[in-house]
Amino acid sequence: MKLNFQYAHHSHSESEDRNINISSDALSAFDEFDWSGEVKKANELEKCSPTLSVIIKSEEEYVWVSGYGDNDNPMFVSECYFPREVSAWFGFSKKQGTVNLSADTFSLKQARKAIEYFISKDHSSLRELYA
Numbered sequence: 001m002k003l004n005f006q007y008a009h010h011s012h013s014e015s016e017d018r019n020i021n022i023s024s025d026a027l028s029a030f031d032e033f034d035w036s037g038e039v040k041k042a043n044e045l046e047k048c049s050p051t052l053s054v055i056i057k058s059e060e061e062y063v064w065v066s067g068y069g070d071n072d073n074p075m076f077v078s079e080c081y082f083p084r085e086v087s088a089w090f091g092f093s094k095k096q097g098t099v100n101l102s103a104d105t106f107s108l109k110q111a112r113k114a115i116e117y118f119i120s121k122d123h124s125s126l127r128e129l130y131a
Contacts, residue, residue, distance in 0.1 A: 001019070001020050001021075001023060001026070001054065001055065001056050001119075002017050002018060002019045002020065002054075002055050003017070003018045003019075003020055003025070003026060003029050003052065003053065003054060003055070004016070004017050004018075004051075004052070004053040004055060004064075005017075005018070005029075005033075005051070005052060005053075006048055006049075006050065006051040006052075006053075006066075007038055007041075007048070007050055008038045008039075008041035008042035008044075008045050008047060008048055008049070008050055009041065009045060009047065009048070010047065010048045011047060011048065012047075012048055014048075015051075023119035023120070024119075026054045026115055026118075026119050027112070027115055027116060027119070029052060030052055030065075030111070030112055030115050031112070033050070033052055035050065035067045035074050035108065036071045036072060036074060037071070038050030038067060039067045039068060039069065039070075039071040039074040040071035042067070042068070043071065049066045049067060049068050049077075050066065050067045051064055051065065051066040051067075052064065052065055052066075052115075054115055054118060054119060060081065060082075060083060060098060061081060061082050061083060062080075062081055063078065063079070063080040063081070063114055063115060063118040064078060064079055064080075065077075065078045065106065065111040065114060065115065066078070067111075073108075074108060075105055075106065075107065076103075076105075076106035076107070076108070076110070076111040077102075077103065077104055077105075077106070078102065078103050078106050078111060078114050078130075079100065079101065079102045079103075080099075080100070080101040080102075080114060080118055080126055080130065081098055081099065081100050081101075082098070082099050082118070082121075082123060082126075083096065083097070083098055083099075084096075084097065084098070084099045084123065085097070086098070086099060099123070099127075101126060101127065101130035102130065103129075103130050110129060113125075113129055114126070114129060114130075117129060
């Protein structure tokens with residue numbers, strides 16, 4: 001598992017990776033991320049929104065949250081991907097695929113829950129949160 005950080009001063013193609021051994025490190029990284037400060041910088045620099053990604057398997061199983069808006073009370077955009085059985089043929093059959101969930105207006109608490117549910121593989125709660 002790895003974490004990917006994108007800060008306000010980065011260009012869209014820049015980021016920093018950190019490998020982690022235990023999933024609880026992802027929640028610690030979220031809690032330690034200076035969301036208010038980075039959103040403020042992002043508003044000033046107009047380069048990149050601060051983003052934290054938790055990646056289990058690139059292109060297949062990951063979640064990201066990205067802060068924007070008011071630096072005193074940031075909002076978050078988020079997407080989550082995980083392998084799962086999905087509907088096919090207009091819902092008449094099922095096949096193995098990738099579930100894609102997205103949200104445009106998470107609060108700080110909801111963004112943290114997205115990370116928490118993702119690392120615990122609580123797919124049911126993820127679906128409810130992103131609904």
